[in-house]
Amino acid sequence: MNGDNGRRSATNSVVAAGFEPESHPPSKLYVGQIQAAVERIALRQGHGAGPLPAAFHLLDLCSNLETAVEHGDLPSVGLSVAGLYATSSWIADIYGVTLKKSYQDLGHNATISKLIEDRRATGRRREVREALALSRTSLTDIMRNIALYSHAYGSGSEDTLRPLSEVIAEFQISLLDLGVCLKLDLVEVLENGFHDRALDAFSGGDHNPRQAAAVKQFTPVARRTYCPFAAAANLWGAPEYDPSLSIAEHIRSSVGLLHHFSRAALRETMDGFIYSFPASEFGRDTAHLGSLLRTLIETLMQCDDAEARPFREEDLLDEKWRFSFDGEDYFVPVFAPLYGPGHNRFTYEVRDRVFILLQPNSSFHRRMGVKGREIRSQIRQRFRDGFQPYDNSKELEPGRFLQAEDIRTGSPKWYRKDKA
Numbered sequence: 001m002n003g004d005n006g007r008r009s010a011t012n013s014v015v016a017a018g019f020e021p022e023s024h025p026p027s028k029l030y031v032g033q034i035q036a037a038v039e040r041i042a043l044r045q046g047h048g049a050g051p052l053p054a055a056f057h058l059l060d061l062c063s064n065l066e067t068a069v070e071h072g073d074l075p076s077v078g079l080s081v082a083g084l085y086a087t088s089s090w091i092a093d094i095y096g097v098t099l100k101k102s103y104q105d106l107g108h109n110a111t112i113s114k115l116i117e118d119r120r121a122t123g124r125r126r127e128v129r130e131a132l133a134l135s136r137t138s139l140t141d142i143m144r145n146i147a148l149y150s151h152a153y154g155s156g157s158e159d160t161l162r163p164l165s166e167v168i169a170e171f172q173i174s175l176l177d178l179g180v181c182l183k184l185d186l187v188e189v190l191e192n193g194f195h196d197r198a199l200d201a202f203s204g205g206d207h208n209p210r211q212a213a214a215v216k217q218f219t220p221v222a223r224r225t226y227c228p229f230a231a232a233a234n235l236w237g238a239p240e241y242d243p244s245l246s247i248a249e250h251i252r253s254s255v256g257l258l259h260h261f262s263r264a265a266l267r268e269t270m271d272g273f274i275y276s277f278p279a280s281e282f283g284r285d286t287a288h289l290g291s292l293l294r295t296l297i298e299t300l301m302q303c304d305d306a307e308a309r310p311f312r313e314e315d316l317l318d319e320k321w322r323f324s325f326d327g328e329d330y331f332v333p334v335f336a337p338l339y340g341p342g343h344n345r346f347t348y349e350v351r352d353r354v355f356i357l358l359q360p361n362s363s364f365h366r367r368m369g370v371k372g373r374e375i376r377s378q379i380r381q382r383f384r385d386g387f388q389p390y391d392n393s394k395e396l397e398p399g400r401f402l403q404a405e406d407i408r409t410g411s412p413k414w415y416r417k418d419k420a
Helices: 002-016 031-045 051-070 074-094 099-105 112-121 128-151 164-181 186-193 213-224 247-253 255-265 286-302 361-385 397-401
Strands: 235-237 272-278 323-325 328-331 353-360
Touching: 031 074, 031 099, 051 074, 051 128, 074 099, 074 128, 074 164, 074 186, 099 164, 112 164, 112 186, 128 164, 128 255, 164 186, 213 235, 213 272, 213 353, 247 255, 247 286, 255 272, 255 323, 255 353, 286 323, 286 353, 328 353, 328 361, 353 361
Parallel strands: 235 272
Antiparallel strands: 272 353, 323 328
């Protein structure tokens, strides 16, 4: 009793002193901020499930949702909706889907609270059964996309299968429609669903390419380069280098993941696949870098399921030659600590790693659009203005992959067997 009186007295004293208890306006929940929150959770955990475990977790949650709806168990419905929203946001992040843009492209508001109000006020809502059916249809398309990318399952159906950038947003909106039908407080449901352990249910020890060590090691370089697209690039990383394997064996261990990346890059926003190696072993000079690059290119050409082929110097010296893997053309720049601060392949504070980046041609087209030539010229100018010129336009394609320490000299002939 005295304790309660004491607390009331303390509260009255605070109010009397002119201080009111802090009140907060209702949350609006922005789609982009929800996606960013999911990414932060995964970063804190140091891992998050790869695409397939996350997709199967979606299936489990969807079954739980349907059971909860059938039994009228609204608390369980809310938990399932929050889990489905978080997991699908995580899958979107893996494949470079910007959900805010996806919502807007589909004609929806990217502020959750406003989207819900709009659908309630205008009657643009579905019945429970219809919302559940649409969520199941959208989930099926999510699964089909991931199966296509990871195992080429359903290859040939690309023209009729909408990409993840469309179907994930549609899936999430069907969940919101279901919540509107059931009169759930969706803002509260989603707020309560996002916490530090929100991804625990489907986190695991499998290799997650978005959280790979190679990506984290390369991030300082991506953030400080003069390329305007680098900081926001969606990068995947190869498995961590294993010194017990030969270089060719290590590259072969990444082939399945690179096939996955290449198939996705043709349809989603995938900006780069990064390999990371210890500089002490592979980055002592351009001769070592050249040998590493040749082994990587040669091994990938031999392991290309779409077109396995031998590595032949005369092919690389053809002015039309481009490196391709699984139907996707790639630009393959090498970054290393031996390059000085005035070099465009400088690795900044990362002094112990060598990076080989595979940049899909589809990413250049997607980022630059119809103004590609103009934007490339602007990017070259940014590097020149930043005292890191890289205009080597007279070089053949292999010469652009590996540059000399002094860009005024010719690029190393890494593709020649006697130079390996």
